Amino acid sequence: MEENTIHRNQVRPERVEDFAHHVLEDLSAAERVRMSFLGSQLGLYKAMVNAGPMTVGQIARSAGASIKLVKRWADSLAADGYLLHEPEADTFCLPEAHAIALTDPTSPHYIGNRFLKGNGDQHGKPHDMTLPTGSSHAKGFNLLPEDVSGRFFSEEYLASLLHNWIPAVEGLSEKLETGILVADLGCGRHGASTLVMARVFPKSTFLGFDRYISSVERANLLAKEKHIVNAHFEWATEEQVYAYEYDLITLIETLDCMGDSLQDLLSECYQVLKADGVLVIAEAKDSNIVSEEQYQRLRSSKVLPVLEEHIYRVERGIDGHEHELHRASTAAGFSVFRKVAETLYDKVYELRR
DSSP: OOOOOOOGGGSOHHHHHHHHHHHHHHHHHHHHHHHHHHHHHHTHHHHHTTOOSBOHHHHHHHHTOOHHHHHHHHHHHHHTTSSEEETTTTEEEOOHHHHHHHHOTTSTTOOTTHHHHHTTOOSSOOOSOOOOOSTTSOSSOOOOOOOOOHHHHHHHHHHHIIIIIHHHSTTHHHHHHHOOEEEEETOOSSOHHHHHHHHHOTTSEEEEEESOHHHHHHHHHHHHHTTOTTEEEEEOOHHHHTTSOEEEEEEESOGGGSOSOHHHHHHHHHHTEEEEEEEEEEEEOOTTSOOHHHHHHHHHHTOGGGGHHHHHHHHHTOOHHHHHHHHHHHHHTOSEEEEEEEOSSEEEEEEEO
16 A cells, blocks of 8 residues: 655644644643652652652652652652752752642642543543433433542532632522532532532531432442431432422532533523522533633644634633523523632532522
8 A cells, every 4th residue: 555645845844843842742741640640649749748858768758659669750740840859969849839739638729639530530431321301300400420539529629619619609608507408410429519518518408419329329328428417319300309499509510411401401490499599500611712822822833714713712711601601591590690710620600590
């Protein structure tokens, strides 16, 4: 078979160079993620918290890891600015700001377990399935079959809920402390978001709903093991979901896998929400928005016309998904739609009647 021939003289060298640099950046980033994954898994970061300058041997002994592996890990992350290296003493230090982001799950800036997600530490992935329709199932509650690592979600939700989401909704913390009824839709197998809120607000009652019986059973078992008595999990049938009116309904990163009609979903939330209740939606940031770095790369490579719509979004700061969500909330009957918080990865919205 005849091989295809590359005509180098027809390709501008700067375009080849630009793409080659782009690939090298990706490879470097992948290596950083891999090394940070090791740091999280082996407890190397935690071993360095508030310890000051440490030799490779001290880090290895503290974490119970191989000196050879720790040496490679420390050299790599020092070169990338994660650790500080003192050449004369050959010691390494984890700056306090870095330690908070990498090891403190109570911080709103905690990203330590993102490395676990990036390395595929997920016990299952979301499936492209919807809840069967019919009288025995909630009509629009096609709940996300999310089964991501409970460790990852528990710690991240703890940080975000306590420091960003709940305090950002006016009066919500006070109501939760006094005692209200909460529905967490699409809670997943580990029920992490439900359990985190229930543990922090023991006077409120939390009902987590999921479309899979196995998920419900697993989440109820975890609640029992953790002695969290104010959280209970139910199968997301019409009978169960519509059995109550709720003071608070939460939809935490579940909209994309809950059926085709966003308006129908929000309409049904509207029906089971008390007159003075609030619907809180936490959604991942729009991945279709091009970052400033990507924008500049596109400008330099002169391919802007190909991505005109995305560039328009960058220049005007438009989030198409947010506009869609706003329109659907209005059509569902909500009179208040407000973005109340924004984390590194999510945007949080408050909807009221």
